[in-house]
Amino acid sequence: MSRRVALEASHAVAEAVRMADVDVIAAYPITPQTHIPERLAEMVANGELSAAYIPVESEHSAMSTCLGAAAVGARTFTATAGQGLELMHEVVYVASSMRYPVVMAVCNRALSAPLSVWGDHSDAMAVRDTGWIQVFCQNGQEAFDLTLWAFRVGEDTKVLFPVMVHLDGFTLSHVTEPVILPEQSEVDRFLPRFQYPFALNPNKPMTHGAFGPPEIYSETKLAQEVAFSNSKKVILRGWKEFGDIFGRYYHPVEEYKTENAETLLLTMGAFTETAKIVIDDRRDKGEAIGLISLRLWRPFPFEEFRRTVKGAQLLIVFDRCISFGLGGPVFSEIRSALYDEEPRPKVVGIIGGLGGRDMSEDNFDYVINRGREIAEKGSDRMVETVGIR
Amino acid sequence: MADELTWKDLEVGNIVTEAGNGSFRKTGDWRTERPILDKEKCIKCALCWIYCPDAAIKPSEEGYYESDLYYCKGCGICTSICPAGAIKMIAEEEK
Amino acid sequence: MKTKAVKFGEKLVPTKEFLAEGHSFCIGCGEALAIRLAMKALGENVIMAMATGCDEVCTTPLPYTSWRVPWMHTLFENTAAEISGIEAGLKILVKKGRMPKRDIICAAMGGDGATSDIGIQALSGAFERGHDFIYICLDNEAYMNTGIQRSSATPYGASTTTAPAGKFSMGQVTRKKNMAAIAAAHDIPYVATACPSYRFDLMKKVRKGAELKGPAYIHILSPCPTGWRYRSDLAIEIGQLAVQTGIFPLYEIEYGRYRLNADPPKLKPIEEYLKLQGRYRHLTGEQIQRIQEMVNEDYAKLKEKVAASPL
Numbered sequence: 001m002s003r004r005v006a007l008e009a010s011h012a013v014a015e016a017v018r019m020a021d022v023d024v025i026a027a028y029p030i031t032p033q034t035h036i037p038e039r040l041a042e043m044v045a046n047g048e049l050s051a052a053y054i055p056v057e058s059e060h061s062a063m064s065t066c067l068g069a070a071a072v073g074a075r076t077f078t079a080t081a082g083q084g085l086e087l088m089h090e091v092v093y094v095a096s097s098m099r100y101p102v103v104m105a106v107c108n109r110a111l112s113a114p115l116s117v118w119g120d121h122s123d124a125m126a127v128r129d130t131g132w133i134q135v136f137c138q139n140g141q142e143a144f145d146l147t148l149w150a151f152r153v154g155e156d157t158k159v160l161f162p163v164m165v166h167l168d169g170f171t172l173s174h175v176t177e178p179v180i181l182p183e184q185s186e187v188d189r190f191l192p193r194f195q196y197p198f199a200l201n202p203n204k205p206m207t208h209g210a211f212g213p214p215e216i217y218s219e220t221k222l223a224q225e226v227a228f229s230n231s232k233k234v235i236l237r238g239w240k241e242f243g244d245i246f247g248r249y250y251h252p253v254e255e256y257k258t259e260n261a262e263t264l265l266l267t268m269g270a271f272t273e274t275a276k277i278v279i280d281d282r283r284d285k286g287e288a289i290g291l292i293s294l295r296l297w298r299p300f301p302f303e304e305f306r307r308t309v310k311g312a313q314l315l316i317v318f319d320r321c322i323s324f325g326l327g328g329p330v331f332s333e334i335r336s337a338l339y340d341e342e343p344r345p346k347v348v349g350i351i352g353g354l355g356g357r358d359m360s361e362d363n364f365d366y367v368i369n370r371g372r373e374i375a376e377k378g379s380d381r382m383v384e385t386v387g388i389r
Numbered sequence: 390m391a392d393e394l395t396w397k398d399l400e401v402g403n404i405v406t407e408a409g410n411g412s413f414r415k416t417g418d419w420r421t422e423r424p425i426l427d428k429e430k431c432i433k434c435a436l437c438w439i440y441c442p443d444a445a446i447k448p449s450e451e452g453y454y455e456s457d458l459y460y461c462k463g464c465g466i467c468t469s470i471c472p473a474g475a476i477k478m479i480a481e482e483e484k
Numbered sequence: 485m486k487t488k489a490v491k492f493g494e495k496l497v498p499t500k501e502f503l504a505e506g507h508s509f510c511i512g513c514g515e516a517l518a519i520r521l522a523m524k525a526l527g528e529n530v531i532m533a534m535a536t537g538c539d540e541v542c543t544t545p546l547p548y549t550s551w552r553v554p555w556m557h558t559l560f561e562n563t564a565a566e567i568s569g570i571e572a573g574l575k576i577l578v579k580k581g582r583m584p585k586r587d588i589i590c591a592a593m594g595g596d597g598a599t600s601d602i603g604i605q606a607l608s609g610a611f612e613r614g615h616d617f618i619y620i621c622l623d624n625e626a627y628m629n630t631g632i633q634r635s636s637a638t639p640y641g642a643s644t645t646t647a648p649a650g651k652f653s654m655g656q657v658t659r660k661k662n663m664a665a666i667a668a669a670h671d672i673p674y675v676a677t678a679c680p681s682y683r684f685d686l687m688k689k690v691r692k693g694a695e696l697k698g699p700a701y702i703h704i705l706s707p708c709p710t711g712w713r714y715r716s717d718l719a720i721e722i723g724q725l726a727v728q729t730g731i732f733p734l735y736e737i738e739y740g741r742y743r744l745n746a747d748p749p750k751l752k753p754i755e756e757y758l759k760l761q762g763r764y765r766h767l768t769g770e771q772i773q774r775i776q777e778m779v780n781e782d783y784a785k786l787k788e789k790v791a792a793s794p795l
Contacts, residue, residue, distance in 0.1 A: 068571075200554035208557070
């Protein structure tokens with residue numbers, strides 16, 4: 001019998017890791033993801049989860065340990081945030097290029113300097129190019145569901161890519177919400193045992209990680225890109241299977257009240273739920289406005305995204321990160337994704353919610369109003385922001 | 390050769406599944422000198438075999454140990470450690 | 485019929501080469517020899533993690549590999565973390581019944597740069613957590629693969645490209661970092677120094693470190709003809725002189741207790757070792773004298789430790 005419990009989102013992630021019967025966990029503390037390894041440590045200590053819990057001495061080693069464990073065929077998990085994700089940056093690339101299906105939860109945190117333990121998306125934006133399948137969660141249920149789904153997709157022999165599950169630091173990671181937990185038997189039906197086809201073993205000696213001279217490096221990158229983009233099929237199939245078993249269906253782009261919308265607001269992550277309240281209010285007042293939320297970030301969901309914005313006049317993109325000298329990173333990717341589309345909405349971008357600054361309903365009201373203003377009259381500001389004095 | 394492979398030929402993760410497939414590489418082309426064994430002097434101690442960094446010296450018939458010229462880089466370690474002075478290096482051009 | 489092993493008195497050394505011929509180590513490379521011998525001691529029931537460096541580059545240019553054992557390389561400074569994951573992964577898979585129980589040696593290898601500089605954090609962590617693995621440092625006393633740059637293992641007075649001898653410089657002005665002592669400070673079961681010139685001593689130590697439970701650290705001096713600038717046939721002689729002059733003594737430490745494997749009644753003068761190598765060519769008589777004093781000091785300190793906590 002599935003049950004509905006109150007769970008902090010970090011603990012919901014830990015619960016998914018437990019139900020997935022993970023083999024190896026690399027653990028290192030950093031705010032605001034620490035509740036995940038703490039909960040996992042408790043589970044292992046109490047025998048609720050049989051796993052090798054490795055308290056590593058840095059995040060760089062955390063991801064490196066995951067690579068070693070995955071290479072011998074173990075189901076592997078770690079979690080990090082902000083500076084930790086940055087410290088393991090080079091290893092993050094390697095997980096993808098060596099095709100190890102590690103699953104990592106990231107409690108999105110702002111990057112130093114100045115030091116900030118609070119949430120924004122700059123850590124996630126810094127790893128856009130690393131070749132990990134990446135999804136953004138809006139709530140505790142998604143934190144559980146998408147972590148479970150991540151193992152199913154990453155470990156699929158037609159994929160074999162690592163998966164990052166993003167949760168807004170504090171705003172989502174530390175929030176207690178109702179979460180429906182499935183039966184273990186349902187999870188076992190959804191998630192088969194990890195069978196890594198290239199496990200290091202003396203029975204069949206293989207070499208992982210040969211270096212790439214110029215005669216061959218380019219070919220390895222093309223092969224990686226083709227395989228990565230093709231993983232979309234399994235991503236969608238994984239969500240379909242998830243829905244069939246657990247009753248909740250996820251899609252790369254979530255559409256909220258987008259029917260006949262003239263204006264669309266685009267958000268990612270936890271603030272989507274706040275923005276939805278503003279959309280509700282405006283719809284009640286008769287405004288033709290809707291919201292789209294990118295759940296799948298990588299591989300970028302070009303097809304689904306272009307379809308959802310058809311017919312809209314204006315798309316306002318809300319970024320939780322500044323890419324210095326460029327503007328909002330999501331904003332610039334969205335514009336690029338729509339460049340060849342005819343017709344396409346006008347796209348404007350506004351940045352806010354940095355370093356733990358909250359986004360209230362009033363803030364989203366401002367975003368929509370200011371977005372329309374910019375669309376009409378243009379802007380002479382270097383960068384458009386909300387809630388910054 | 391590497392530059393004949395296309396992106397489709399690569400294994401997942403660029404894993405090399407054939408152990409030791411690099412052994413076709415002819416490092417014997419590197420040398421400027423090669424070792425010559427005097428079997429009269431050789432005491433079959435196998436020091437040359439164990440000290441060759443390239444594993445280019447192989448047990449041969451009758452218990453001798455001789456250089457595999459396909460691999461031998463001509464470093465001369467065998468010559469320098471032979472206790473019986475049974476190996477000497479000659480220029481590669483010499484026959 | 486192919487010979488399976490070669491006899492050296494009572495000892496049998498298998499002929500199987502786990503490091504395949506045709507690798508691209510330099511002509512006369514002492515490190516290649518060290519690895520070749522270590523592989524014979526490790527055998528085929530091993531999973532190896534290797535750091536970026538000569539060892540990795542000379543053996544695995546895609547799509548080829550010289551390794552006839554399961555082998556993995558990711559980055560430069562994380563080999564100890566990688567082997568931790570391998571070791572823990574194997575253990576848990578056996579515990580959960582996913583893999584049959586089998587004695588597989590977890591072996592990590594890295595150069596001096598990878599071990600005493602950039603990788604020291606990961607190594608310390610792996611020691612502290614007590615993983616069952618053997619870590620072998622192939623010490624050629626500089627970042628050789630990238631072209632002879634100084635590392636913390638470069639000895640005092642040696643010239644490298646980033647601490648070169650010059651009008652106002654004598655080369656390396658710092659003393660070689662004592663990695664064996666650092667490893668021993670973690671209170672691990674076994675630490676040993678070795679040199680390929682002493683082939684059986686090296687193989688015995690590798691075998692011992694691999695077989696015991698818990699972390700083992702083997703520090704192998706790897707003479708480098710390219711970086712140390714000596715004639716390609718001299719690796720064995722130079723290794724012998726390193727030991728006989730006392731600049732690289734052979735010893736073992738088990739849980740902080742010392743055993744000196746070779747203690748010649750009189751150490752050879754350090755000059756005999758230095759004069760064979762171009763990296764010391766610039767040294768004045770005074771500087772060589774200073775080096776002799778330092779060698780004497782370090783050797784005396786080692787003997788004190790041996791006397792204070794003998795095995």
